[in-house]
Amino acid sequence: xxxxxxxxxxxxxxxxxxxxxxxxxxxxxxxxxxxxxxxxxxxxxxxxxxxxxxxxxxxxxxxxxxxxxxxxxxxxxxxxxxxxxxxxxxxxxxxxxxxxxxxxxxxxxxxxxxxxxxxxxxxx
Amino acid sequence: xxxxxxxxxxxxxxxxxxxxxxxxxxxxxxxxxxxxxxxxxxxxxxxxxxxxxxxxxxxxxxxxxxxxxxxxxxxxxxxxxxxxxxxxxxxxxxxxxxxxxxxxxxxxxxxxxxxxxxxxxxxxxxxxxxxxxxxxxxxxxxxxxxxxxxxxxxxxxxxxxxxxxxxxxxxxxxxxxxxxxxxxxxxxxxxxxxxxxxxxxxxxxxxxxxxxxxxxxxxxxxxxxxxxxxxxxxxxxxxxxxxxxxxxxxxxxxxxxxxxxxxxxxxxxxxxxxxxxxxxxxxxxx
Amino acid sequence: xxxxxxxxxxxxxxxxxxxxxxxxxxxxxxxxxxxxxxxxxxxxxxxxxxxxxxxxxxxxxxxxxxxxxxxxxxxxxxxxxxxxxxxxxxxxxxxxxxxxxxxxxxxxxxxxxxxxxxxxxxxxxxxxxxxxxxxxxxxxxxxxxxxxxxxxxxxxxxxxxxxxxxxxxxxxxxxxxxxxxxxxxxxxxxxxxxxxxxxxxxxxxxxxxxxxxxx
Numbered sequence: 001x002x003x004x005x006x007x008x009x010x011x012x013x014x015x016x017x018x019x020x021x022x023x024x025x026x027x028x029x030x031x032x033x034x035x036x037x038x039x040x041x042x043x044x045x046x047x048x049x050x051x052x053x054x055x056x057x058x059x060x061x062x063x064x065x066x067x068x069x070x071x072x073x074x075x076x077x078x079x080x081x082x083x084x085x086x087x088x089x090x091x092x093x094x095x096x097x098x099x100x101x102x103x104x105x106x107x108x109x110x111x112x113x114x115x116x117x118x119x120x121x122x123x124x
Numbered sequence: 125x126x127x128x129x130x131x132x133x134x135x136x137x138x139x140x141x142x143x144x145x146x147x148x149x150x151x152x153x154x155x156x157x158x159x160x161x162x163x164x165x166x167x168x169x170x171x172x173x174x175x176x177x178x179x180x181x182x183x184x185x186x187x188x189x190x191x192x193x194x195x196x197x198x199x200x201x202x203x204x205x206x207x208x209x210x211x212x213x214x215x216x217x218x219x220x221x222x223x224x225x226x227x228x229x230x231x232x233x234x235x236x237x238x239x240x241x242x243x244x245x246x247x248x249x250x251x252x253x254x255x256x257x258x259x260x261x262x263x264x265x266x267x268x269x270x271x272x273x274x275x276x277x278x279x280x281x282x283x284x285x286x287x288x289x290x291x292x293x294x295x296x297x298x299x300x301x302x303x304x305x306x307x308x309x310x311x312x313x314x315x316x317x318x319x320x321x322x323x324x325x326x327x328x329x330x331x332x333x334x335x336x337x338x339x340x341x342x343x344x345x346x347x348x349x350x351x352x353x354x355x356x357x358x359x360x361x362x363x364x365x366x367x368x369x370x371x372x373x374x375x376x377x378x379x380x381x382x383x384x385x386x387x388x389x390x391x392x393x394x395x396x397x398x399x400x401x402x403x404x405x406x407x408x409x410x
Numbered sequence: 411x412x413x414x415x416x417x418x419x420x421x422x423x424x425x426x427x428x429x430x431x432x433x434x435x436x437x438x439x440x441x442x443x444x445x446x447x448x449x450x451x452x453x454x455x456x457x458x459x460x461x462x463x464x465x466x467x468x469x470x471x472x473x474x475x476x477x478x479x480x481x482x483x484x485x486x487x488x489x490x491x492x493x494x495x496x497x498x499x500x501x502x503x504x505x506x507x508x509x510x511x512x513x514x515x516x517x518x519x520x521x522x523x524x525x526x527x528x529x530x531x532x533x534x535x536x537x538x539x540x541x542x543x544x545x546x547x548x549x550x551x552x553x554x555x556x557x558x559x560x561x562x563x564x565x566x567x568x569x570x571x572x573x574x575x576x577x578x579x580x581x582x583x584x585x586x587x588x589x590x591x592x593x594x595x596x597x598x599x600x601x602x603x604x605x606x607x608x609x610x611x612x613x614x615x616x617x618x619x620x621x622x623x624x625x
Contacts, residue, residue: 174477198479209470210470
C-alpha cells in the first residue's frame with residue numbers, strides 16, 4: 001500500500017491521506033476486510049503527527065470507507081457495491097474523456113479511436 | 125484518563141524574570157516546548173522535576189502532585205538534560221549500576237538492547253564518549269526503567285543533524301506505545317517539524333500558544349506583499365511585520381482572513397515552526 | 411542510599427588509597443612526637459576526602475541528576491554523613507596497619523598506635539566539624555561552603571602551633587599523655603553521646619535545608 005504525501009502543497013496532509021486511501025479502495029487495491037496500518041504506525045512511517053493520521057482515519061470512518069474494530073485494528077469497510085461501481089465507472093469515464101480530447105487535438109476520427117481501443121483491449 | 129502532565133497557573137518570580145504558565149499533555153503524544161533562549165523552558169522543566177521550588181500554582185504528573193508524590197512520580201519519569209551531568213570518571217556500566225538501583229522497574233535486558241541499538245560500549249568512561257553518545261547514554265538511562273513520561277530539556281543542542289534524526293526516530297518508536305508521553309523542549313524547532321503532535325510556545329515567561337502542530341500549520345501563514353498594503357489591513361492581523369526595500373513580510377494567524385482581505389495581492393507561504401516563533405518574538409503587530 | 415555511598419567510594423577509589431596512605435605516612439613520619447599522627451589520620455584525612463568528594467560533585471554538577479532520581483533528600487543527606495565515617499574507618503585502619511608494620515619491623519620512626527581514648531577524641535572531633543560544615547554545605551552549596559573550609563584550614567594550622575606552645579611552656583604535660591588523662595571512660599561515653607546528639611541535630615538541620623535547595 002503506497003501513500004505519498006507532500007509537505008509543499010497547500011492541501012492539508014490529512015486530506016491527502018484521506019484522498020489516497022479512498023482512491024486505493026475505489027481502485028480495488030484495497031479490498032473489503034484488508035487491514036490498514038495503525039494510526040501510530042502510519043504516523044511513524046510517514047514522519048507526521050499521530051493527530052494527523054487520527055484525523056484522516058476519523059474522516060474515512062465517517063464517510064464509511066473504513067471500520068475500527070476494538071482490539072483488532074482498522075479495516076476496509078464493506079463497500080456499497082453499487083456506489084463503488086459507480087465511482088469506478090466515473091474514473092473510466094474521466095479517462096475516456098481525456099482520450100477523446102487528446103484525439104480531437106490531432107484530428108483523430110471516431111473510427112480510428114475505436115480501432116485503437118479495440119487493439120489495446122485485446123493486448124492488455 | 126487524566127492528562128499525563130498538567131501545569132496550572134505555575135508561577136515563579138525572580139528579580140528580573142517571572143514565569144506564569146499553564147498547559148497540559150495527554151498520554152500518547154509528544155509535546156514540543158519551544159521558545160527562544162531564556163524564555164523559561166528550562167525553568168518550567170526544573171519546576172516540574174522539583175529542582176526549583178514554585179511560588180504558586182499546581183503541577184500534576186500522572187494526576188499526582190509533583191511535590192507530595194515526588195518519589196513515586198520520579199520512578200515513572202525518564203529525564204534527559206542538555207548537558208551530561210553524570211559522573212564522567214565512571215564507566216557507562218558503573219554509572220548504570222548506580223542509577224539502576226534507584227528504579228524499581230529497571231529492566232536490565234532492555235538496557236542491554238538499547239546499548240546494542242546505540243552501539244555503546246559499556247566499558248567506556250563517560251568522559252570518553254562523544255557528545256552525541258553522551259546524550260544517547262542519558263536517553264538509555266531514561267528509557268530503561270519503563271518510564272511513562274519522558275522529559276527532555278534541549279537534548280539536541282550541540283549535536284549534529286544525523287544524531288538528531290536518530291533521536292527523533294527513537295522517540296517515534298517510543299510513541300508507538302500510546303500510554304507514554306514526551307515533553308521535549310528545544311530552540312531547534314526543525315527537530316519538531318517531523319514529530320511533534322502538540323506545540324507549546326513560550327516567550328518571556330508566558331505561554332504564547334499551546335495547540336496541535338496541525339492547527340498551527342493549517343492556520344498560520346507567512347505573508348509577503350507590497351508595503352502599501354500595510355495601510356489596508358485589519359488591525360492585529362499582521363504579526364512581526366518586517367519591512368525591507370522591496371516589500372514587507374509578516375506572520376498571520378488566520379491565513380483565510382488574510383486571503384480575504386488582500387486577495388491575490390499577497391503571497392502566503394506555509395510557515396515553519398521557526399517562522400511562527402521568529403515573527404512573534406519581535407512583536408510588531410500591525 | 412547504599413548506592414550513594416558506594417558511588418562516592420567508586421568515584422574516589424584511587425584517591426582514597428593514595429591520599430590515605432600518603433597522609434598517614436606523612437603524619438607518622440613528621441608529626442610523631444605528639445598525639446597528632448592519629449589525629450591527622452582520624453580527622454584531617456576524612457575531612458579532606460569529604461572536601462574532594464564535594465568538589466568533584468560540584469564540578470560535575472551531578473546534584474542535578476541525583477535530585478532528579480527517585481530518592482529522598484533524607485537519604486542523600488544521610489549518605490553524606492555516613493561516608494565521612496567510612497573515610498574515618500579507612501583512614502584509621504590504614505594508620506593502624508602502618509604503625510603495626512612499623513613496630514613489627516622495629517622501624518625507628520614508629521608511630522603511636524591508636525588508643526581507645528584517641529578514638530573518642532577523633533570521633534568527637536570529626537563529629538563536631540561535620541556537624542557544623544554539612545548544614546552549611548547543604549544550605550549554601552559547595553562554593554559558599556568553602557568559606558568554612560578556609561576557616562577550618564586556618565584553624566587546623568594554628569592549633570598545632572598553639573599546642574606546641576602550650577606543651578613547650580608546660581613540659582610536665584608531654585603531648586602523648588594528654589589524651590589519656592582527659593578522657594576517662596565515663597567522660598568518654600558522655601562525650602560520645604553528646605557528639606551523637608549534635609550529629610542528629612545537624613542531620614535534621616541539613617535535611618531541612620536541602621529540601622529547600624534549588625538547583
